[in-house]
Amino acid sequence: MTEPKMKKLIFYFKLYDLLYVLLAFNAFVNGSAVMEIATLILVLFGAVTAVCMAAQFHVYRKMPNIWIIAAFLVSYLISSGLTRQYGVTDNLKEMLWLGISMIVIYGSSYMYEPDEMKQEFRILAWVWVAYCTIANLVSLSMVVWGRGYKIGSGATAKVVGLKWGRLWGIYDDPNHGGTIAVAAILLTIYLIVTAKKRWQKGICLFTIVIQFVYLVLSDSRTGIVSLTAGIFFWGLFRQFQKQREKDWVFRIRKIGFPLLIAILTAVLALGAAEAGGVVFEKMDARLVAVLPKKAVTPEYEKDTRKTELENDASNGRLDIWKSGLEITKTSPVFGVSFRNMTAYAEEILPETYLVDNAIHAKYDSMHNSVLDILVSQGIVGIVIFLILAGNTLWILAKRIRDVKAEDWTFLSGCFAVIAAMGAGSLFISMVFYLNGPQTYIFWLCFGYMMTLLVPYKDESCEKSDVL
Template sequence: MPRLFATKSTSESLLVYLVFGFLLAALFTPLIFSGKFFFPYIFSKAYYFRIFVELALVAYVWLLATAPQWKPRISWVWLAVTGYVAVAYLASIFGINFHRSFWSNAERSEGLLMLTHVWLYFTLLHALLRTRDQWRVFFHTALGVAFLATIYALDQKWQVFIPQLNKIFQSLGLSTHLSLAQAGTDRLTSTIGNAAFFAAYLLLNIVLAAYVFFYHQGKIWLRAVYGAVLAFFILILFYTATRGAILGLLGGVFLYSFALLALHANKKMRAAGAAVLCAILLFGAAVWTAKDTAFVQNTLALQRLTSISLTDPTTISRLATWKASWTAFTEHPILGIGYENYRVAFNKHFPITLYDIRAEQWFDRAHTIIFDILVTSGITGFIAYASIFCAVFWSLRKLVRDTESAQTAYGALILVAGLAAYVAQNLFVFDTLPTYMIFFAILAYVGSQTPLQENDRITQRFAAFVDSVKRFTPKPHPVILAGVVTIVVFWVHVQVNILPARANRALAQAIMEQSNGKYADALRHFRESMALDTNQQYEVRQRFSEFLLSNNLDQRFTQEEIAQLYKEGTDALEQNITAYGDDMQHHAYLLSLYERAVNADPSYLERAIAVGEEAIAKSPTRPHTYFTLARLEARTGTDAGKQRALELMHEAAALSPQNPEMYLNLIHIDLVLGLTNQAEADYQQLTELTQWRQSPGSMRKLAELYIFYKNYHRAIELYQDAVATGHEQSQDHIRLAALYYETQQLAEAKAAAVRAAELDAALAKETAAFIAQIDQVLETSP
């Protein structure tokens, strides 16, 4: 068996295989997750990937020191990818917060830090793997990892091995670190932890599987394995029920088939292309026509595909977000606001529609690659990103032309169609590390097969540029330089991997101890994580504030300890605002904590109001901020505070005049301020809203508010209205029974209790005792 790499010495061979081994090890990233980390599916993958890329870099630098012929090669694809990364850096340098652009956060674990590691991974693959045999090993490994991920996903559906393994881990005391996810049988998530992200990863592996199946004309049994793996991946993709990925796959197959029909000289191949096109169209028409049948409705993937409409909450949310994104783009059209800064633009232009439909309120991605790039990198970044695909298309075209091989043409067409499918699904989701890995590996493959020659003008200019840089830099011995790089990489490893991992783990332990009711231990771990002062500090501070907000501190700490905790929490969040003042979310966290802290120390009130005003200035369309600030203003007890509270509530109501929630909060402030006549006027205005009669949840919430202010008759009226909507609950009648009893309407109380028992048999004993009590009162009454 011939050697995979042609080397001239043992040391060279050792270093080449070390680099290759580390890059192969990085391919296992999608399988990595650990419960000992905060965001176990994301941070643990990033941690693992960065380590092996850094190891590969060190080995590669030593390889260059001893064998310069392995220096990076230039291709149009490499230039395009490098250009995109350079634009991302440029946009971030001139953006609104370079620190966030570089470090990102634990939830995403991306930023320029990860982009740089992905670029290094891409560049090392581009430099090291030069033959198709080398790439075949790499692709086989990638497909093997994807196969393991799909097996794991399938067992999430079957629940055969995962529960047994979890029992073993639990018996060994390892459940915290090695517990396997049991996602149920709806949407498969595998080791990726999210169905949409898993589907995106699978889609690119389907492209790889199709490529090796159609391109490599090997043994029949091997092609049969490729075909089986391809079919298996498609089946698992279907079970993720991810609409964007499924539609992207169908679009890619459609494009490939159309190309066969339009370009192929062979009539049979054109006929095959036409047949597939017709099959896709007929499939789509059949599913859409049968969308109301039991089969489609009971098949999650088909049900989700046929539920796409302009009135679908997800569609409404996406369109509103994209509209806000367009506005943000027009404010910084050239270079955008910097990598990872989308959240700032989103908060500034928060779509009130999301509040109205009760969708997700905090977005750090536009959920489409178009606006993610336009907002963060401007039109320059978008052009740079598009140039990558232009370079791939040009390179594949050149490869087909140079080889004049039908086999190469088929392979190139598969890659073009596959990348088109990838772009199509990215119109509705965003990339994660597992998809980056396969995407950039495909780019590296195309670039490595079409390198620019030494006598090419671009190569010569690049070499001249490198030479000009060398004139102004020291020229140490290659081995000394490799040693320096090794030391630098080790230092970087400690700063970007080891310390953040310690802080992340301490945070995860804090949250776990909190969930177990061990609040003293949780507090110790929170403080440990904050003391490390890593790039994840702002998330740790936010979670610490959530710890303070989610617990009844009076039952767990002394008053002196509570005062100290509020000071720690507010000081920490004030530091967040100092470092990331452009992000309104930090103001929202601090405002909530101040509102709670005011109960223990009224001296916080003035600063709380100031933070609230700053929050509104940074995100003027977020109703919750108005509500919180109005409550704080009302607590001042001054006429000016009361007036400002009313102004804030009316400003909030004006943001969405047809939303009943606005008036609920307005009436709340009216009652807090003792403005009963104004509350009545606002209530009458509320009842005239079209949505009010279909809002039983809002009716119950308002009824409880009136109960708090002892307006029982209005509360009865509201619970009766809630029942009249056709969404009655047993608890509606329980509350009505209590209210009727309180207002001496005993017959009505008895009837309400009977109805509650009819709706929920578990209440029979409780309602029987209540009815007996009523009967006793009736017997003793004159």
């Protein structure tokens, strides 16, 4: 396949995968027969793309981190094999999702030129922002009509809308909805910075308001942390660019001002979110007073969220994390695999919080991506993860001097998204094992960033200065 045709194939796959993961987190759509067909198409499309990439292995083998990622996938395969008595099918699916994110989405950017990546990124960003704007407008409207709204019936029924005093909206989980909105905000900021026409900037500003209002009403502390990290690192990178133009040596006195600006920006975002929450609480009290009684269902339970946080500020996370460490002690080297951790805990540690708790929930993740890796792939997986993180930071420090001035905004935007999703992944499971929008945008931007740092046509790559 010629290079232009290969790039078209990759773009169409990325576009389809983006639409798929966004819809997969839409409670009105996921689990439907249409999504089952869409999943099958994604698998076939991904397989074709992967085969075509394999045919040009001489290009992708030079992609930074690709061998470390390969080792991570092999480690997961071993973990799955060692716990096959607890399940096989789900882990095969997990290997597929990991391969799509970490090989196809991440690695496929490597043959692109910077201008080609920017063009692709803008298109995908517009799709993301447009979808999230529509989705969150619907979500916001559910403040009136979606209090404890049920989709389906019986044991499979899903309650969305306004629930426990939080706006879940169209999502199954407000924390996922919040972090998806954060990614939309950061992508929109990039679109504003790079837009050439005023009407485009105006539309972008409108969408930011929609995403931010949803984030506030979702009461997602994870989303706020994610947004804070994204804004912080974007501001820091932009200030570093200005310093780089004068002198690359960053002394404390030189980075002090950029740090202060970034911190103040983050504090402003947190303050606005808190103030917005107070305003909504007052408006909501008036709205409930005029709504018909049948509109306020038991599932709404406005004070449940406050009660939970008063009793446990971590909202159960500390207990889940403790449970993860207990599981790790029983299988420290290769772990128990991500999709088998619940079944493993039920048999080996039936009294651990993961499967034995007051609300009778069977948790299937650690709500922390680092702990997910430790439990799923043991010490081996964590060591590979640390090598991946260390190698990335080493390349960033060594090669960032070579990034052209016209590519710095793109680099800053990508790093901001990576930082935001990475920060969010410390409190909900995403980025590694979850096939969701946050995982998609993380690995997409990660691939863009590494390609900017180490272009595949860069002759210096031949010197094996990167892994």
